[in-house]
Amino acid sequence: MDAGSGKLLKVIRDKMQELIPMQDKLSPVTEKQEEAFTKQIFYPLLSAVLEQLETMFPDSDFLEHYTVFDRSFWPEDCGGIVDYHGQEDIKALADHLPFTHAEEAVEEWTVLKQVAVLATCKKSPYSLMIKLLETSLVQGYPNLSKIASVGLIIPVSRADCERGFSTLNRVKTELRGSLLANNLNSLLAVTMEGKTPEDFDFNKVCMSWASLKNRQINVNK
Template sequence: MRCDSDLKFKSLYAAAKEMADKLDINLAPPRNIGIQKNRDNYEGGPEEYFRRSIFHPFLDHLLMQLKIRFLEHRELLSKIQNILPTKCSELNTKEISETVNTFAKEWPIDIKGSTDDFIAEMTMWHRHCLNMSKDKRPRTFIETLNYCNSALYPSIHTFLQIGATLPVSVATSERSFSCLRRLKTYLRNKTGEERLNGLMLLNLYRDVEVTCEEVIDIMAKKPRRIDLVL
């Protein structure tokens, strides 16, 4: 889209000019100034001005946001999938090094030891995956996590836990927003933060059983002058 931006803008500008003519609006650029402090002076007519001052900056910002939102996360997810036996068995030395460098940049605290130690651990894991038969290699993070020995491969075991717990959607957050709308009514508008969070958790996780004894024990631990002894 950035390569064909001039052609796209011509059609957009023609449609905008047609609408402006119907509304008696003059598409004129602002006047040029001698001292440039807040904006640049663009040479050319109105079409050139709007193309260089509005369309191209907006398009560059949009493409940058799409890249940050999708491409970088996709690269990270592809790297973390390299520790799965089905993927790790197909890696070469260069790809192993790139995977380790990505982990060292994104999660440096989770690496047990130095980067060289993790490269050696990744190489051992690669050989271990090659020795597995293809039909018995785990394909998911949960299956690999149950198969991986945390004593022999501590860093890989940690990254398997990260891969198994990475969120794949925003359904939980959207559920919490809808739950908040049900709880934050006019009568409960002054509900405290702690109580509101508790009500939301009770509403979301209805399958968790909360007994009266547990509630009484928690209330009895608070510094009050009331004896809650039954």
């Protein structure tokens, strides 16, 4: 978190203390308090978040193209307008991503629009993109599936990156500087996303590791 963000959070905390006195924190929120919260805290915080996103992702046009997956923005007309809707956005996304083919992606998009209503009942960009990651649709729309997978993992903050660097500093110490990349990635994944020690089955893991090959010492040789 940079200095500007820290200062903003301090201002927000101070405002919250002013709006909700200690004796009223357990009382129902009044309409006046709710209005003051919206104007003095919610809107400034929302503006700050949007500003951070624009700073972190200066290529805003790239993110805007992903709105094409939001069915609520699709035209209601089933004629010529809907046939061409989104083609420029899909082409722009495919051109931006080196592992997709723009012409094939546009062709896939033309077909997908006809079955989008049947594929998902929610007019949400996430529901349509998640559907594109299902096995049956991945095979039929390989380029759109890749585009959707990128859209679903775009971070909205630097917290995950900073968490990853902090974990890396804890795992790869000076005494473990010779760790191979694969082993280091596995350790980071277990540390960050693995189960807690209370829920982890150590016996099962030890038995699995021991069964990989014969680890007994042959004393007869």
